[in-house]
Amino acid sequence: MIEAKNINFYYGDFHALKDISMYMKKNTVTALIGPSGCGKSTFLRLFNRMNDLIDNTRLTGECLIQGENIYNKSVHVDELRKKAGMVFQKPNPFPKSIFENVAYGLRVNNM
Ligand SMILES: Nc1ncnc2c1ncn2[C@@H]1O[C@H](COP(=O)(O)OP(=O)(O)O)[C@@H](O)[C@H]1O
Ligand SMILES: [Mg+2]
Numbered sequence: 001m002i003e004a005k006n007i008n009f010y011y012g013d014f015h016a017l018k019d020i021s022m023y024m025k026k027n028t029v030t031a032l033i034g035p036s037g038c039g040k041s042t043f044l045r046l047f048n049r050m051n052d053l054i055d056n057t058r059l060t061g062e063c064l065i066q067g068e069n070i071y072n073k074s075v076h077v078d079e080l081r082k083k084a085g086m087v088f089q090k091p092n093p094f095p096k097s098i099f100e101n102v103a104y105g106l107r108v109n110n111m
Helices: 040-046 075-084 096-108
Strands: 002-011 014-024 057-065
Touching: 002 040, 014 040, 014 057
Parallel strands: none
Antiparallel strands: 002 014, 002 057
8 A cells, every 4th residue: 555665865964764665555554663763754754745845855765655656746745645644743733723623624625
């Protein structure tokens, strides 16, 4: 379902992910375990292109979801993020009421 092939990721000169290759099977739960700062969040953020938002970063290697490299130019990031989401350690609501935050997804889908 999800595959990383020879992933290297850099924040400026800092080499955060070093040649990571692994796959995650469909309908299974996969845990990434490691000390704080080892790169778990950096790795997870690759799979819905959230690291694209950080300046001065560089990625080499391939991130595949169902066989498609999600860094291909043909991939629409909005569509990708409907399928690959991330739940954060800390909640980060938009600056609206909690009701409006919860209702947001339904409203944008006209429900
Ligand atoms: N936005 C960033 N800019 C520069 N360095 C970062 C950034 N985010 C994380 N790092 C660095 O990358 C490394 C991995 O961090 P992170 O992926 O957050 O680790 P983990 O989630 O395993 O605690 C750490 O050394 C961290 O300081
Ligand atoms: Mg983390």
